[in-house]
Amino acid sequence: MIKEDTMTEKIKGSKIFIESLKQEQVTDIFGYPGGALLEIYDDLYDSDINHYLVRHEQAAAHAADGYARSSGKVGVCLATSGPGATNLVTGIANAYMDSIPMVAFTGQVNLGAIGKDSFQEADITGITLPITKHNFLVKDVKDLASTIKKAFHIARTGRPGPVLIDMPKDITLNRAVFNYPDKVDLPSYKPTIKGSIKQIKAAVELMQESERPVVLAGGGVTASNASDELRTFIKQTNIPVASTLLGLGVYPYDDELSLRMPGMHGTAYANYAIHDADLLIAIGMRFDDRITGKLATFAPKAKVIHIDIDPAEISKCIAATVPIVGDAKEVLKDLIEYIKENPVEKKDEWLRTIQEYKTNHPLIYKMSADTINPQYVIQQINEMTKGNVIMATEVGTHQMWAAQYQNHIYPRHFISSGGLGTMGFGFPAAIGAQVANPDKLVVNIAGDGSIQMNIQELSTVANYNLPVKVIILNNRYLGMVRQWQEIFYKKRYSHTDLEGKQPDFVKVAEAYDVMGLRAEKPSQVRSVLEKAFAHNGPVFVDMVVNREENVFPMVPAGGVLNKMILQKEGK
Amino acid sequence: MRHVLSVVVENKPGVLARISGLFSRRGFNIDSLAVGPTEDPAYSRITLVVQGDDMIIEQISKQLYKLIDTYKVIDLTKINHVEREMVLVKVNITSTTRSEVIEIVNIFRAKIIDVSEKTLVIEITGDQSKINGLLKMLKKYGITEMVRTGSIAMQRGLN
Numbered sequence: 210m211i212k213e214d215t216m217t218e219k220i221k222g223s224k225i226f227i228e229s230l231k232q233e234q235v236t237d238i239f240g241y242p243g244g245a246l247l248e249i250y251d252d253l254y255d256s257d258i259n260h261y262l263v264r265h266e267q268a269a270a271h272a273a274d275g276y277a278r279s280s281g282k283v284g285v286c287l288a289t290s291g292p293g294a295t296n297l298v299t300g301i302a303n304a305y306m307d308s309i310p311m312v313a314f315t316g317q318v319n320l321g322a323i324g325k326d327s328f329q330e331a332d333i334t335g336i337t338l339p340i341t342k343h344n345f346l347v348k349d350v351k352d353l354a355s356t357i358k359k360a361f362h363i364a365r366t367g368r369p370g371p372v373l374i375d376m377p378k379d380i381t382l383n384r385a386v387f388n389y390p391d392k393v394d395l396p397s398y399k400p401t402i403k404g405s406i407k408q409i410k411a412a413v414e415l416m417q418e419s420e421r422p423v424v425l426a427g428g429g430v431t432a433s434n435a436s437d438e439l440r441t442f443i444k445q446t447n448i449p450v451a452s453t454l455l456g457l458g459v460y461p462y463d464d465e466l467s468l469r470m471p472g473m474h475g476t477a478y479a480n481y482a483i484h485d486a487d488l489l490i491a492i493g494m495r496f497d498d499r500i501t502g503k504l505a506t507f508a509p510k511a512k513v514i515h516i517d518i519d520p521a522e523i524s525k526c527i528a529a530t531v532p533i534v535g536d537a538k539e540v541l542k543d544l545i546e547y548i549k550e551n552p553v554e555k556k557d558e559w560l561r562t563i564q565e566y567k568t569n570h571p572l573i574y575k576m577s578a579d580t581i582n583p584q585y586v587i588q589q590i591n592e593m594t595k596g597n598v599i600m601a602t603e604v605g606t607h608q609m610w611a612a613q614y615q616n617h618i619y620p621r622h623f624i625s626s627g628g629l630g631t632m633g634f635g636f637p638a639a640i641g642a643q644v645a646n647p648d649k650l651v652v653n654i655a656g657d658g659s660i661q662m663n664i665q666e667l668s669t670v671a672n673y674n675l676p677v678k679v680i681i682l683n684n685r686y687l688g689m690v691r692q693w694q695e696i697f698y699k700k701r702y703s704h705t706d707l708e709g710k711q712p713d714f715v716k717v718a719e720a721y722d723v724m725g726l727r728a729e730k731p732s733q734v735r736s737v738l739e740k741a742f743a744h745n746g747p748v749f750v751d752m753v754v755n756r757e758e759n760v761f762p763m764v765p766a767g768g769v770l771n772k773m774i775l776q777k778e779g780k
Numbered sequence: 781m782r783h784v785l786s787v788v789v790e791n792k793p794g795v796l797a798r799i800s801g802l803f804s805r806r807g808f809n810i811d812s813l814a815v816g817p818t819e820d821p822a823y824s825r826i827t828l829v830v831q832g833d834d835m836i837i838e839q840i841s842k843q844l845y846k847l848i849d850t851y852k853v854i855d856l857t858k859i860n861h862v863e864r865e866m867v868l869v870k871v872n873i874t875s876t877t878r879s880e881v882i883e884i885v886n887i888f889r890a891k892i893i894d895v896s897e898k899t900l901v902i903e904i905t906g907d908q909s910k911i912n913g914l915l916k917m918l919k920k921y922g923i924t925e926m927v928r929t930g931s932i933a934m935q936r937g938l939n
Contacts, residue, residue: 338798339805343848346794363848397790397851521842524835 219384222350223248226314226381227256229357232389235285237261237276237644239269243289244329245316248381261644261673264665266293268637270300270313271663275638277309278624279599280645281434283364284309289316291329294375295336299631301371302340306628307455308428310369312360313341317377320348334375342370350383355390362393367400368519369432400518404535409543412490412514412531416553419488419512421562422448425471425500428455428627429493429517429537436460436620438541439492445548447555449563451479453494454627458617462596468563469572469617472500473764474609477570477773480764482563484771486511493517493537496526497628498766506769516540572613573776574758581731583607583682583754587614589734590652590680593742599624599651601639603659604632606688609760611654633662639677640669650678650742657683657711667721670747678741680750681714684758692759696774708756718749727751782811783837784863784933787826787844788852791817795849799826802847808832808840812865812930823851827932856933863933866905868893869915872922873900881921888914899924 220228226249230238237259242250253260263269266288273284284304288297294315304311318327334344343363345356353376360372416422430439430452436459443450443466450460451468462469468479483489489511494500501507504526515522515529516537523532533540574584587610590598596616601624602608608625617623624642626634639653660681670677687705694702718725724744728737734752741748761776789795796815803810811829818825830840841853856863873881878900885892885902888910894901904914908931915923 334794335797338794338801395848398848519846521839521846523842525839528835 217386220387221248221252222353222376222381222383222385223252225350225353225385225387226357226376227252227258228387229354229389230258230285233283233357233361235283238285238287239263239272239276239641240287241266241269241289241293243293243316245290245318245378246287246381248378249287249316259644261640261669263637263640264668265663266296267300267633268640268663268666268669270297270311271303271631271634271637272641272644273311273313274300274304274309274634275601275624275641276645277304277311277641278638279621279642281621282310282645283361284311284641285314286311287314289329290318290333290378291331293329294333295331298336298340299629301337301373303626303629303631303634304371305340305342307626308369308432309371310364311371312357312364313371313373315373315375316381317346317375319379320377323377333373337373340371341373342368344373344375346375347377347380350380350385353380353385354387358390359393359395362395363398367398368429401520401534402518402536402539404516404533404540404543406543408531408533409540409547412533413544413547413551413553415488415512415514415531416446416448416490417551420556421486421559422488422490422556423468423482423486424448424450424490424492425453425483425494426450426456426459426492427453427494430456430459431620432493433518433536433538434620435493435538435541438538438545442541442545442548445545446553447560448490448553449482449560451475451483452617453497453500454612454625456494457612457615457623458620462617465564470612471770473502473766474613474760474762476572476613477762477775478563478566480762480770480773481566481570483508483511484769485562488512488514490514491516492541495522501526502764502766502768502770508770570775575776577731577755579730581728581734581752581754583610583684583752583758584614585731586680586682586734586752586754587611587654589738591616593738594650596622597650598622599639599642599646599649600654601625601635601642601651602654603635603656603662604630605656605659606684606692606758606760607654607656607659607682609689610682613760632659636660636663636666636677636679639679640666640675643675643677651676653677653679655679655681656688657681657685657707657714658687660714664717667718667723667747667749671721671723674746676744676746678748678750680738680741680752682752682754683711683714684754684756685709685711686756689760691757695757695759697765714749714751724748725751727753729753781831781833781837783830783832783855783857784861784931785828785830785841785844786854786856786933787828787850788818788823789826789847790849790851791822791824792849795824796826798847798849799844802843806843808836812928814930814932827930829931854935856935860936861933862936863907863931864905865908865911865931866903866929867911867915868927869902869904869918869923870925871900871902871918872898872924874898877921881918884914884917888917890914
């Protein structure tokens with residue numbers, strides 16, 4: 210508690226910043242200093258908040274994002290004015306697209322210097338207007354504490370998202386009485402948490418009438434920590450369930466009702482089930498084009514129950530038959546209670562059809578004898594960890610293999626950039642996840658293209674001895690683009706073939722004083738992974754994999770879900 | 781279809797940028813936008829005239845409402861309301877056309893607020909059809925300049 214006499218004492222804005230973070234129970238932040246932040250960094254010097262110095266501000270935003278995804282807490286990042294702030298932009302946009310709670314703090318030039326094109330000035334609130342849930346420019350030190358309170362409240366409630374606070378340098382220097390408000394005063398912001406009971410009844414009626422229902426569980430189930438409720442609901446209703454990329458782990462991948470991931474690179478059986486369904490129950494998902502393909506032909510026979518906390522998601526892409534605005538956890542609880550009295554019958558025939566789909570169209574790949582299959586690497590990690598690993602990915606083919614083959618058992622264990630599709634996300638996100646989960650095995654599945662977008666973070670993991678295991682599925686191609694070029698551009702591999710043009714990743718790691726390992730044959734994969742996982746520190750693993758392995762199934766962009774390109778039968 | 785949306789927002793700097801930015805980045809079209817304080821100085825009212833089918837208007841309303849600073853969004857098209865717009869229009873005149881123009885102005889209950897040898901500035905307030913009617917009549921004399929405020933609107937009777 211703050212003592213009475215300190216209640217009237219005026220303290221510097223930079224101290225108010227730190228005290229406010231403490232009031233929000235922030236223990237870890239990711240940042241990079243600069244001129245506009247000198248006051249704040251001076252106070253961070255002897256504060257008990259753990260500050261992690263990244264080597265590029267983009268990594269600060271991604272680390273805060275990975276921290277938030279893996280822990281459910283609000284991630285916090287800090288960057289100076291001008292270029293520091295603009296370097297956060299990709300990370301903020303990434304968090305916005307995936308609805309990740311984050312508060313980004315930026316330094317700004319002095320209030321009086323704003324608008325004068327001052328040194329290291331950028332209009333960061335203007336720049337981030339379309340990629341933040343909300344943002345603030347603090348114009349009076351007296352407003353700093355209440356602004357921080359509002360920012361955390363906005364970031365973590367309703368549909369979560371990033372909030373940015375821009376702090377002119379003189380705000381951090383000026384003094385005010387520190388008084389952290391207990392309550393937030395936001396008359397225009399009142400998210401709906403409880404779903405309408407009338408709508409819940411209507412939804413259960415549709416479930417009872419339907420013969421071929423499918424549940425689509427998305428990032429909203431992860432965000433509201435509703436995995437247990439989802440599992441209860443599925444057991445109660447026996448409805449098969451597909452998890453979107455951001456929903457992976459909310460339902461165990463190996464359950465008989467699990468359809469794993471749907472969409473462009475989803476399982477064939479999830480896509481067939483959706484295409485044949487007469488009812489979709491979408492929970493905390495937004496019918497992204499990577500899930501739906503062409504909207505006009507998506508799930509043509511299905512009525513739609515759409516549960517989302519954001520009313521603007523309802524009927525944005527797909528018209529909802531029964532919309533329910535509310536938090537996934539609360540709505541699922543109410544559904545479970547209502548269904549106890551009004552049971553939904555098991556649809557045996559539909560479940561038999563689903564089982565046939567699963568038997569006839571499993572995820573498969575052709576195992577090669579002397580080169581490493583990227584999918585095989587993921588399967589080896591599964592065998593070693595039994596799914597008890599936080600897996601962060603970059604973006605590309607490796608990401609899709611990780612999504613397809615990882616044994617997703619627990620929520621918040623698969624950390625991947627879904628909406629924005631940000632190459633360079635995974636390594637710093639893994640850093641954030643490792644900071645939030647110091648005792649867990651954290652792996653970054655990377656491609657040889659993506660890893661170089663934030664490879665400087667080797668310095669960060671070395672600096673703090675963060676034991677992140679980076680596994681580069683190295684095919685010397687920008688593989689996802691190459692796959693499209695192979696299929697749609699007559700194998701004209703324009704600027705995607707990097708054979709002989711990539712660095713020696715083992716040497717790169719060693720230059721940062723990080724352990725570097727390499728596997729070139731399938732027989733080496735297991736032992737290299739064992740050595741990496743046993744090492745008490747960061748490791749960079751160069752997995753030299755099949756060059757032209759493709760991700761299948763594949764629904765071409767704008768295609769129809771049941772018309773997939775499938776993997777040809779292999780061994 | 782044309783819709784008139786009345787949006788009550790917190791009276792803070794940057795709010796208008798948030799609203800207009802939303803329209804451009806989501807590809808919604810604005811016919812007109814008028815903004816000013818309300819009876820409560822803490823809030824401003826923005827009257828938007830937009831085009832779109834029901835699904836688009838619903839999406840616009842929800843996206844507007846999603847902005848943290850937005851307090852209320854009302855689609856006035858669906859309820860009984862009055863709508864007004866003010867236009868200033870500068871018309872060329874000659875000694876022979878002056879009286880004709882003045883007569884038209886009187887018929888429309890518009891006002892002449894500036895007179896010069898070769899021009900008249902006319903002020904008209906009304907709904908869209910009245911304003912368009914006057915402009916149509918004035919066109920042949922030569923309109924050299926025009927300013928429109930954009931529509932403002934209010935629900936009739938008790939809210």
